[in-house]
Amino acid sequence: MWLAAADTESATTCRAGCCHPVSGPLARHLVAACTRLGETVVHLGASDHQLVSAALTAGCLPVAVFTDVARAGVSWSCLARTHPDYDLEVTDLRVTEPGDDACVLADLAGSAGLVVAELTCQQPVGHATGRPDSEAEPETVAEVFDVARAAGLVKPGGHLVVVTGLHRQDGVVDPVPEIIARVREAGLVYLQHIIALRHPARGERIDPGLARRALAAIEELPECAGLPASARVHADLLLFTAPGATESTERAGSEG
Template sequence: MPLTVWLCPDDTTSPPIPPTGQPHQTPDRRAALTKICDRHRASINTTLARHIINATTGEGDVITEAFTTNHATLTAAAHLGRRALACVPHPPMAQHIGAQLRATLPQEFLGRVQMRPCRADQMHRGVADHLGRVSLVIAAPPIPRAATTHTGPRTASSPGGCPACLSDVLANTAFQTRSFLPAAYRILRPGGHLAVVTTARHLNGRLVDPAPEIIRQARAAGFRYSQHVIAVRVPVEGDTLLVQASPVSIGQLRDVRSRALPPAVRVHADVCLLTRPGDTSRGGNR
């Protein structure tokens, strides 16, 4: 299958630029600056969202996001002239994303985005008013709890913690990739696309790549596998990847004779592009 590489350095945790005339330290802006933990660095940032949206949709199309943990997809869609709906079933997460949106989007763009209080596996109910008319579903399923090591926080209970962690705790009990795929199929129009963003990770002492299983489950749900994209998540200078370890990763450095796994640095994410079979004559670049 065709393979593509996108340059998508992480930008979601950078301080957002407030709309013209908005004070720099409003409550919304302070909330929007909350850091996303290292465990969620594989989720979607605005650069990656722009790549996906431009490659699969046209101006005015409707986009839906499942497993939403930040404002990136909504912000990118609004700036690109699309309408976007995000499935955010947990009120604290919705409040955090709302603060991010108000701190980053001009007032006239806010009407292009909405959050719906529905789970990813129930999006066909939460966005029933767009059933069969959505052009793109974007999803970055949560990292399984068993895959998380002591290198990252397990909850968002500590002050200033990652707001996506609590959402994941609840999501992992009810949201499984296989459960949301049929719902995504139902809301997509014929020829619409599903983009699943994931990455290989350590699970019980071994490296596991979830992409092949996601593709298998998506095919079982009726999707056609279209393309695999490598999204490079670190800056590139010439032919060099500028990888910088976090303080937590540096703290994990061990004796070279140790049998323990070395610190993991996420350099890229995998984007599995799938298509609902049908007429592809509508929309943008397909």
């Protein structure tokens, strides 16, 4: 288990308000466990700057793919305030339409030491078929998590990490088994399932006051009704590697 309580409050990544972006502590865990100096780190479905910042601090080359130009702009502003100009020169933020990232990712095929994909409750797992239907209502368009495309970005010995959790879709849905099966079909090797705890902890115990306030906030999300409380106090991290593992794979396994 990794402690991954957010340093500050951040905007949620789904309309229901139950999915949260990769926090600063979680980003640092991921980069430390899964990368080596100078490797490329790709963040798919990015909504803030945390993973990019952690990658820069570790001497890696970050690429973040956003589907919201406003969030990309805010992320760049945050990076400009906290990193020197030479870091910004190697920072690559890209913006694409939901489900239409093939072109912006083409040059990254087989090059990333770490790919982090955030799978929200509104994303089915499958293969993208191009742009969403332009005639569909915006709130009905689902951005498909293209497993094969994400796996294809990972270099031999590199890692893919899928960040997910229980979803509410006409009942409680656990996407973990399907994700593992699909990523294996794409040619990657499943390593382990890591729990990322979103609650602050003191020593080995979760702060009870903070836990009560967090659970009360969860109960105010009607679209998440029916989910067990544990579903929103932690995220599920699924760690995979591409054949041709290096010592970074061993390091990632020992961090879990």
